Amino acid sequence: MPSSSSSSFGSASNSSTRAATRLEQVSKQMASASSSASHDVWHSTPFAPPDAIFALTAGYQQDSFDKKVNLGVGAYRDNDGKPFVLPVVRKAKQILAADDTLDHEYLPIAGLPSFVKATSKLIFGADSPALSENRVVTIQTISGTGANHYGGAFLSRFYEPWLGKSKEEKKIYLSNPTWANHKSIFNSVGLTPVDYPYYDPKTIGLDLSAFLDFLRKAPKQSVFLLHACAHNPTGVDPTREQWKEIAKIFKEQEHFAFFDCAYQGFASGDLDNDAWAVRHFVSESIPLLVCQSYAKNAGLYGERIGALNIVASHAGDSEGGADRIRSQLLILQRQEISNPPTFGARIVGLILNDEAMFEEWKRDIKTMAHRIIDMRKKLHELLVNKYKTPAPGPNGWDHVTSQIGMFTFTGLNPEQCKAMVERGHVYMTGNGRISMAGLNEHNVEWVAECIDKAVRGQL
Numbered sequence: 001m002p003s004s005s006s007s008s009f010g011s012a013s014n015s016s017t018r019a020a021t022r023l024e025q026v027s028k029q030m031a032s033a034s035s036s037a038s039h040d041v042w043h044s045t046p047f048a049p050p051d052a053i054f055a056l057t058a059g060y061q062q063d064s065f066d067k068k069v070n071l072g073v074g075a076y077r078d079n080d081g082k083p084f085v086l087p088v089v090r091k092a093k094q095i096l097a098a099d100d101t102l103d104h105e106y107l108p109i110a111g112l113p114s115f116v117k118a119t120s121k122l123i124f125g126a127d128s129p130a131l132s133e134n135r136v137v138t139i140q141t142i143s144g145t146g147a148n149h150y151g152g153a154f155l156s157r158f159y160e161p162w163l164g165k166s167k168e169e170k171k172i173y174l175s176n177p178t179w180a181n182h183k184s185i186f187n188s189v190g191l192t193p194v195d196y197p198y199y200d201p202k203t204i205g206l207d208l209s210a211f212l213d214f215l216r217k218a219p220k221q222s223v224f225l226l227h228a229c230a231h232n233p234t235g236v237d238p239t240r241e242q243w244k245e246i247a248k249i250f251k252e253q254e255h256f257a258f259f260d261c262a263y264q265g266f267a268s269g270d271l272d273n274d275a276w277a278v279r280h281f282v283s284e285s286i287p288l289l290v291c292q293s294y295a296k297n298a299g300l301y302g303e304r305i306g307a308l309n310i311v312a313s314h315a316g317d318s319e320g321g322a323d324r325i326r327s328q329l330l331i332l333q334r335q336e337i338s339n340p341p342t343f344g345a346r347i348v349g350l351i352l353n354d355e356a357m358f359e360e361w362k363r364d365i366k367t368m369a370h371r372i373i374d375m376r377k378k379l380h381e382l383l384v385n386k387y388k389t390p391a392p393g394p395n396g397w398d399h400v401t402s403q404i405g406m407f408t409f410t411g412l413n414p415e416q417c418k419a420m421v422e423r424g425h426v427y428m429t430g431n432g433r434i435s436m437a438g439l440n441e442h443n444v445e446w447v448a449e450c451i452d453k454a455v456r457g458q459l
C-alpha cells in the first residue's frame, strides 16, 4: 500500500513512472501531429499556369532596359506612359468626398439604383423600346468579368433550351480568338466553350463568310458571345452592314446573343456609335443580354464597376417576365457577393446622371480614343514610310489603322513576338496583339524599329 505521503507526492520510482507515461503521451501526440502534417490535405493541388498577361507585366517590371515598353496589358496610359485618372472622375471623387450625407451602409442587392437605371440607358439608348416597356433587367456587377460570370451562370440555370442538359450540351460559342478569360469563366459556371470562326490570319481581318456559315449551321437557339465593339484581342469589328447580316441569321436561327461590351466609347470615341450593334439586335427582337464594364471607358479598372442587362420578352411577373428574371438575378448576386461595392457605382452614377459631367466624360473618352487613333496613324506611317517594313498581310499595314479600340493584331508570328520581348524589350503577347494604349510619342519609334527588325529576322 502506498503511504499517504507517497500517494500525495509520489515515491521516486512512482514519479519516474508517471514522468515516463507523460513522456509517452507527449511523444504519441507529437507523432500523431507529425503524421497529420505529412498527410497534407492540399497534396494533390496542381500548380496552375500563370496568367499570361500578368506574367508579361512581371517580366516588364523586372527589366532594367531603359527603352522597355509594355504593350501587354489592356489598360490606358497617357502620353507619358502613366495611368490616367479621367478629369471627370477626379471631379466626381471631390463631390463624393465633400458629401457628408454619404454613409457606408450596404447597397441594395441589385446595386446603386441611380447607377443601375442610368447604365442600362447608356447601352440601350434613352429611347429604347425595351426600356420603355420595362423589359430590361439590370444588376450591378463586379465589372465586366462579374457580368460575364453572372451571364453564363444565369444561362446555365435558366436558359430554356438548356434545361435538363449536361455541361457538354450547354455550348457557348466564342469567337476564335477571344478575350483569354472567357473560356475560363464559362467553364467555371458549367458551360462548354466552343470556338466559332471570326478572324482570318491571311487577311488580318474578319472572316465574315465562315462566321455566317457557322451561324447558319449551328443548332437553333445556340448561344453566341459577341464583342459589342472593339473586339479583344483582334481589334476587328464587323461593319454596320455586316452586323445586319449577322443579326438576320440570329433571327432566323433564333440564336441567343451574349453581348460583351467592355469598351463602349473606347472604340470610336462615341458612346452611341459603339452601342449600335446591341441596339440593332434589340430592334430586331433577338433574345440577348449585355455585359458592361466601366474599367476602360471611365478608367475605373480597380473599382470593379459594371452591369449585367438581360432583355426579357415582356415586363411583369408572368412566365418569362422581367420580374421573374430579376428575382433570380438577385438570388445569384446574394449567393456570390451579397451586395455590390459602393464607390465605383457612386462615381459612375454621378457622371451618368449629371448633364454637364456626362458631357465632360464624353470629352475625356474622346481624348483617350483619339490618342490611340493618333498612335495607330504614327505607327502605320513609320512602318510604311520610314522603315518600308514588309507587311504580314495583303493590305500592307492598313490593319494598324483600320482595326479599332485598344488592341491591334499586328500579324507578327510567335517567333517574331518572342524576339520583340526578348531582344526588343517590347512586351507583347505571343499571338501578335499589342495594346495601342501603351504606345506614346516617346516609344513609338522604338516599337516600329523593333517590329521592322523582327519582321526582317534581324532583331
Ligand SMILES: Cc1ncc(COP(=O)(O)O)c(C=O)c1O
Pocket: 074, 142, 143, 144, 145, 146, 148, 179, 227, 232, 260, 261, 262, 292, 293, 294, 295, 301, 306
Ligand atoms: C472583352 C472583354 N470582356 C470583359 C473584360 C472585363 O474587364 P473588367 O472585368 O476589368 O471590366 C475585358 C477586359 O479586358 C475584355 O477585354
